[in-house]
Amino acid sequence: MSEPTLLNKEIRDWLMDCGLFDQLQLADFTAAAGYFSLSTIAQGEEIFHEGDAGSFMCIIHSGQVAVQKTNSDGQPVTIATLRSGRAFGEMAVLDGERRSASCVAASNCQLLNLGKDSLEKMLNDAPKIAAKIIRAIAVSLSKRLRMADGQLLSQQI
Template identity: 80%
Template sequence: MPQPTLLNNEIRDMLMDCGLFDPLLAEDFHVAAGYFNISSIAQGEAIFREGDAGTFMCIIHSGQVAVQKTNHEGQRLTIATLRSGRAFGEMAVLDGERRSASCIAASDCVLLNLGKDSLEKMLNETPRVAAKIIRAIAIALSKRLRMADGQLLSQQV
């Protein structure tokens, strides 16, 4: 079989491993895999910078990613370290806004990427699978927002 099939199977397995898309059926993973790609990022390399156009999202297959924000004095502060299975960059893919933070490889990383264009293509070609992907992303974002709300509340007590 040609190489793309092997790559598609590798991406499918990585999507199944990440946990983000657990509600998907086995055939959904196979379809979705055709819209994702894999990238390897070296430690210290910027995946994207705060203020960049948001053209893709990532899921960490292996490695760690530092999320950094620039404070009012121009210093970059690490606000979170993300580990395997975690998605990031989804907000920009969904809302088209610029990046709200920088993401830097804190170690060598293997990432799954879904481009905004690929998500649009998936919506047109396989809307049922795309809806499940978007719903899973929305649930992950909702959980993160609830956690942040809880943290803000605990800081005010």
């Protein structure tokens, strides 16, 4: 196995820090790092737009991201602000559907990105690690769905 590059070590460390992949071992993080990329997004820059085809997901390393939906007047409304460690854009990567919301950098951000193609490549090259990554994403989505269900229920009472 080749020695990880400086960039891959940085990605590995960021993956270990984000808290999303607690079930992974050090070797898993090292292997997974090669499938992720890093990006820096300036405050106010749109990361993706509601309705776009979803070709990647992100994990926030630093900064904040506003999740926006378009209201009936065609105006963007911020429905959530995501902070360090949160993943977003993963639904479209997993289900192939269009983006359900827009995401805009609410501050300068550093992001870890996982493309749909990279996830497919990981599934072929390292299926056990890919399964752990996908499971962690599914658990995160499940927790968010349970919270949303609880919020809907509390609004009805």
